[in-house]
Amino acid sequence: xxxxxxxxxxxxxxxxxxxxxxxxxxxxxxxxxxxxxxxxxxxxxxxxxxxxxxxxxxxxxxxxxxxxxxxxxxxxxxxxxxxxxxxxxxxxxxxxxxxxxxxxxxxxxxxxxxxxxxxxxxxxxxxxxxxxxxxxxxxxxxxxxxxxxxxxxxxxxxxxxxxxxxxxxxxxxxxxxxxxxxxxxxxxxxxxxxxxxxxxxxxxxxxxxxxxxxxxxxxxxxxxxxxxxxxxxxxxxxxxxxxxxxxxxxxxxxxxxxxxxxxxxxxxxxxxxxxxxxxxxxxxxxxxxxxxxxxxxxxx
Numbered sequence: 001x002x003x004x005x006x007x008x009x010x011x012x013x014x015x016x017x018x019x020x021x022x023x024x025x026x027x028x029x030x031x032x033x034x035x036x037x038x039x040x041x042x043x044x045x046x047x048x049x050x051x052x053x054x055x056x057x058x059x060x061x062x063x064x065x066x067x068x069x070x071x072x073x074x075x076x077x078x079x080x081x082x083x084x085x086x087x088x089x090x091x092x093x094x095x096x097x098x099x100x101x102x103x104x105x106x107x108x109x110x111x112x113x114x115x116x117x118x119x120x121x122x123x124x125x126x127x128x129x130x131x132x133x134x135x136x137x138x139x140x141x142x143x144x145x146x147x148x149x150x151x152x153x154x155x156x157x158x159x160x161x162x163x164x165x166x167x168x169x170x171x172x173x174x175x176x177x178x179x180x181x182x183x184x185x186x187x188x189x190x191x192x193x194x195x196x197x198x199x200x201x202x203x204x205x206x207x208x209x210x211x212x213x214x215x216x217x218x219x220x221x222x223x224x225x226x227x228x229x230x231x232x233x234x235x236x237x238x239x240x241x242x243x244x245x246x247x248x249x250x251x252x253x254x255x256x257x258x259x260x261x262x263x264x265x266x267x268x269x270x271x272x273x274x275x276x277x278x279x280x281x282x283x284x285x286x287x288x289x290x291x292x293x294x295x296x297x298x299x300x
Contacts, residue, residue, distance in 0.1 A: 083122070
């Protein structure tokens with residue numbers, strides 16, 4: 001995929017940030033969360049470009065297969081997830097309704113540049129390379145998260161507790177690189193190395209954790225949270241508390257020629273942060289660890 005970490009897909013085939021496109025073991029139905037009702041803010045709505053305001057729609061491009069960020073409800077047609085709720089809330093503040101287009105991740109930026117969509121929201125990392133093509137309004141911080149067996153029998157409370165333990169990661173990911181780096185720190189401190197199980201099969205990693213062959217899986221924050229909540233009806237795994245490791249921002253993509261829309265979205269996002277709606281959405285989807293306090297444009 002693109003320069004974002006790979007995530008395990010839950011409902012379909014390839015996914016985004018950590019796993020290498022393999023299906024996860026859990027087959028539980030998607031977990032829904034209560035939507036936040038957001039009223040129009042007339043002052044913010046006045047910031048929306050007239051060409052968009054006149055349609056009453058905010059056209060959102062996404063790659064809808066990444067729980068809990070964005071995925072389809074049981075009907076197979078209705079988008080849902082933390083990003084979907086946030087996009088709806090932003091649109092609500094601006095007096096708009098979201099109109100989703102599901103497309104390949106690789107086509108999102110070109111679709112934005114061509115005017116087919118107004119924004120992208122698809123767990124896309126805000127990177128310097130992408131900023132050359134589009135602008136970003138950053139709305140979430142993701143990164144590496146430690147997932148352990150329910151009850152945390154190995155007592156892993158942070159990266160230093162991985163010393164002397166076996167850890168599962170996916171091949172070629174930032175998680176693998178971090179685990180090797182952490183192993184070096186462990187041995188330098190006179191502790192046991194981190195024994196790596198490196199695969200391209202996220203389902204296999206989950207099996208190894210469930211059976212105790214590894215003490216932890218390094219995964220991306222949203223995926224780890226979703227797995228902990230849904231696998232075995234929440235009885236198999238849990239996420240070690242703490243800020244994401246080596247975190248980086250997810251950004252709402254906006255055409256560089258539409259600074260007015262970009263700034264309106266940033267203002268709406270900040271209003272949602274300030275009035276507590278944003279925090280409620282993050283809490284509803286159990287991803288508070290990645291919540292931000294200030295809406296930024298291109299990471300600034």
